[in-house]
Amino acid sequence: MAEIRFEKVCKFFGSNKVIENLDLTIQDGKFTVLVGASGCGKTTLLRMIAGIGPATSGHVYMDDKDITDMDPGKRDIAMVFQNYAIYPTMTVKENIEFGLKNRKVPKAERERLISEYAAVVGLTEYLDRKPGTLSGGQRQRIALARAMVKKPKVFLMDEPLSNLDAKLRVAMRTELIEMHNRLKTTFIYVTHDQVEAMAMADQIVLMNKGQIMQEASPEVIYRDPNNVFTAQFIGTPPMNVLDYTECQVGFRPEKVHISRESHDAAFARTGKVLTREMLGSETQYKVLLDGVETPIMVKTADDSYVFEDNVVLSVEEEDLYFFNNEGARIRKGDVADFDKYIRIAGGKNNA
């Protein structure tokens, strides 16, 4: 169990600035997910914690101890790599044992730990096999066992599920959540998949171009985004955002009410159905509003509309989000005349 704190860290690859003056605290015992598009610096942060890609400047602390320049092997940290990075020339057992041997754990203790954790990940019968003879899911489990057996204070995972097929990925997702509940150590998980982030995290750190866009629980990130980037990154399909001269107005596809008759709401517009995707329990429509260029995504349980149907889309006042033209959120208390924005969204200010 440990808290990780970054203090004014910078990272340059050559002259390419990846991270600049970043401060971040990762809470002890939480499942924290660093999420963002590729190249946003999330893996770079993870590698700084591991000590395999040191920061160009700044400090990394673990429980108030400066670990910026500490040897990776002495950090009490375990990492699961995207391609697993298991040792192909060693058997499953030797893979799990390697770190213990380097720490000079006595043989009897090693044997006990190996059989314990092999059982946890379900690899007991494969201990003498070489990784090459095992499936992707099983190799993933070797990597997990190798990490767990060291009983680290912090678990780092760099997109560990991205090489698995869709079904196994969902299964492993719940297993990792269970694992965290059982171990109660600090988990730091890197992914580019917002669904994975929402599903697993206690705390999400959303990054873009080396900067933290928002740091909050999944619920807050989803319901109360700080900016347009966060609003559009989280959620499938992403939040609809319309540009007005004074501000930007956003609303989630699942909060849009679709009907044939006009409906009284803060936002109400007529339009035509452009596409329809029936997904089972819900249906996704792409609707082109009259006089608006950006198509609007709608997600609803009602599957009765078809191509070219005339529809009315309406959104309640509490489901509208406002952002200034730089993309930052405008909340109710932020400005004196908040109602102005509601009028803009309803098209009443322009008229």
Next chain:
Amino acid sequence: MLNNTVTQSNLRRRIKLRSYLTSYVMILPAIIFLLIFTIYPMGKLIQLSLWQGNAANAYKKFQGLENYRQILTVRREFKNALINTGVYTAAIVVLLISFSVIFAVWMQKDRKINNLAQSAFFVPHLVASVSCAFIWSWIFSTDTSGLMNAFLKLFGVPARNWLGSSKTAMICIIVMNTWKSIGYYALIILSALKSIPAEIYEAARLDGSHNSKTFLKITLPMLSPQLFMLLITITTGSFKVFDSIRIMTNGGPGTSTQVLCMFIYEFAFNRPNSLGLACAGGVMLMLILILITLFDFKSLEKKVHYQ
């Protein structure tokens, strides 16, 4: 209905036969070449080893196994050549494998100087071994062109007749052949080194493994297929060494650098009526190489890691 199944199974058999024949026709050219240029000469070699004769008249007198008895028990030349070849091969195998690994590790990092070093090491491999032998004959020479002696003179070391002394001649040949081949083998190891994913080394660092341990437990096992290949090719290649020795010492001084191929050459073309002895030596060389290769495979195959 019944008729139908009969013809069907007939048809299937014919298709099978045809694909069987096709596959053999495909490899026929290779088989023909193998038969003409490898199997037939090998048979001829074994046949000749049972006769006494010379290059003009190979089958003068049938000897049975007498030639083998001669080279194995009576004539000292064969045993001497075998020992020299063994010493040479052992030294070359150890030096080449260890130095190519060391050089490859050294050149692994992407630096400009390493690209230069890579080509510098590789160039000798492109030079004909006869030319290399001449270059090194000059280097080791006792007259004014002898670089080695000139260099040692700077440190006050007295000049030596490197190739003319039975103590140092073999060492000179070993040095020259190591120099010639190191770049080629280092390149093979280097490409293998570069194919090891960086994450494996990072995982090892997180597992608390230090450089020497990582090298022994991770790098070397991952290089094992290439090391094994090197072992086999260098061993077989060194047992057949000829041209460099022919140029540099011609087996001398005395018989101190006489190797198996020189023995074969000497008895086949320079001595009267001893072609059979040379052929018996050739058969022995072949047998030795087969045995060594089999031994390598049997004893080391389990330790070699294939992906």
